[in-house]
Amino acid sequence: MAFPTKDTFTFDFEAQSDYPNWTPAQTKEYMNARGEELRVALNAVANLLNATTSDASGADNTGIPETIAGSGTNVRDRTDWLYAQIVAAVLGAIPDGSLSTIKYADGSVTAAKVAADVATQAELDDLAGVGRTTETVKGNADSLAIHQADYAHHYAVDAGSTDDYAITPDPAITAYVAGQIFQVLCPTANTGACTLNVNSRGAKAIKKNVVTDLVTGDIVAGQIISVIYDGTNFQIVSNLPVDISLKASIVSGSYTGNATGGRTISVGFTPKLVIITEQTDTRNEWTITNATYAVVHENFSGYHEVTTNVKLTTGGFIVGTTDYANASGKTYYYVAMG
Secondary structure (H helix, E strand, O other): OOOOOOOOOOOOOOOOOOOOOOOOOHHHHHHHHHHHHHHHHHHHHHHHOOOOOOOOHHHHHHOOOOOOOOOOOOOHHHHHHHHHHHHHHOOOOOOOOOOOOOOOOOOOOOHHHOOOOOOOOHHHHHHHOOOOOOHHHHHHHHHHHHHHHHHEEEEEOOOOOOEEEEEOOOOOOOOOOOOOOEEEEEEEOOOOOOEEOOOOHHHHEEEEEOEEOOOOOOOOOOOOEEEEOOOOOEEEEEOOOOOHOOOEEEEEEEEEEEOOEEEEEEEEOOOOOOEEEEEOOOOOOEEEEEEOOOEEEEEOEEEEEEEOOEEEOOEEOOOOOOOOOOOOEEEEEEEOOO
């Protein structure tokens, strides 16, 4: 039932003149009119909330359904009942009457049986679902646990200190199966070919690039590696360290010749190769040096050694008094590589 609303009052003060000609009795009547109408409206709402008539009780009027028999007909009774159910559920209890034929149409599980902790195997099988028994449900759960152990991602810390890595993830695997993935925290760096033993199922080689053994430094101390079992070996799929010491250094620059013998041009590292050309040279003369000799190309048609004039040195290269590399006042450009 909908609750009544009060949109307007019978006597409208705003419609009256600013200086009404009321008698004292009229003034009292008009002033009391709105209060009386409010009283009547509020009493109507209170009567609806307090009603106890079946299907028209206060609880019914507020839209709170009668959940189970005996829960009360007014709002307070039903609210108290609902609060008790919530408290019981939070505490892990099953309130008396929570399971009944209202919940299970066939009545296979009743409050009395729950209270007595009695249920037949057939009733338990019904709970397992159509075509299944509690034994099949348990078997499915066990199979799921095994599947989780065998195929789920596992993280574990290596317990060893050598290239024979060993982990004991939980749940433990029952056997090696192709496709298993493991993340391993390796406290120690490897010093060569490695193996991994999971839950004492046997050591399996760790390979990179499918079939290649690891070499020293492929696993650094503290690294977490990811490996996948391929049916024979573990293939490492995580990034391997990169030896940045193998990168090349290249620098270019220029200098003005001063015809001073033994002059050092610094490049910031020890080069392995230097190419030099003079800014205005029309013969395309290049001086190319390596660790043991220097040569000059003339128009790319011939060359001769100038080892005593151009040499490599720690941190750069040395030029002498030759026009090819250090003539006074000339500008030279170079590229150094190391």
